[in-house]
């Protein structure tokens with residue numbers, strides 16, 4: 001029997017030369033869809049809503065690595081801290097502080113990415129470089145023993161303009177480099193640049209992405225409500 005190459009295998013093969021990892025974005029999709037990829041060996045899944053993440057995590061296999069990729073309200077931090085693999089959407093100093101507080105209670109070090117505003121379109125969430133630098137230089141940050149910042153995350157503008165998308169990804173790469181040099185030079189663990197979605201991950205890889213977040217290509221179009 002000739003096995004068909006799955007979309008998962010096809011994307012994994014594309015990522016190989018870049019040594020980048022794949023987060024399967026399963027938001028709005030049912031558990032069966034997640035299990036299908038799970039059976040093919042995939043373990044890293046991303047959700048953008050806490051409630052949905054919790055209900056899926058409860059019934060799906062324990063060794064799934066859950067990534068939170070959407071805005072996290074501070075009053076919901078306590079629900080994800082016990083199990084989350086990586087919070088990719090840390091977008092304010094106050095949120096980071098709350099994650100550290102809950103992580104200390106849980107005695108669990110939480111891996112985080114700092115989300116940056118790189119798109120030209122007006123996005124609500126994400127750091128600008130100045131705010132992030134002030135935070136990383138603050139005494140409060142130095143006391144956060146339960147946080148490990150692993151890198152940065154960003155989303156490009158939703159557009160067909162490849163030049164613009166490329167420029168925005170370059171912006172994120174530059175932010176990463178600057179933070180790496182200034183604050184994380186001796187930290188092996190600061191190494192992730194999470195950028196690239198179904199429509200733009202090839203550009204993201206060319207611009208230095210280490211982690212792509214792909215939903216539509218793997219699971220099909222989502223229904224818009």
Ligand SMILES: *Cc1c(COP(=O)(O)O)cnc(C)c1O
Pocket residue numbers: 025027048069070155196197198199213214215216217
């Ligand atoms: C939905 C989403 C994705 C995946 O988008 P697709 O275009 O379906 O691949 C990636 N990142 C974030 C933050 C998302 O919310």
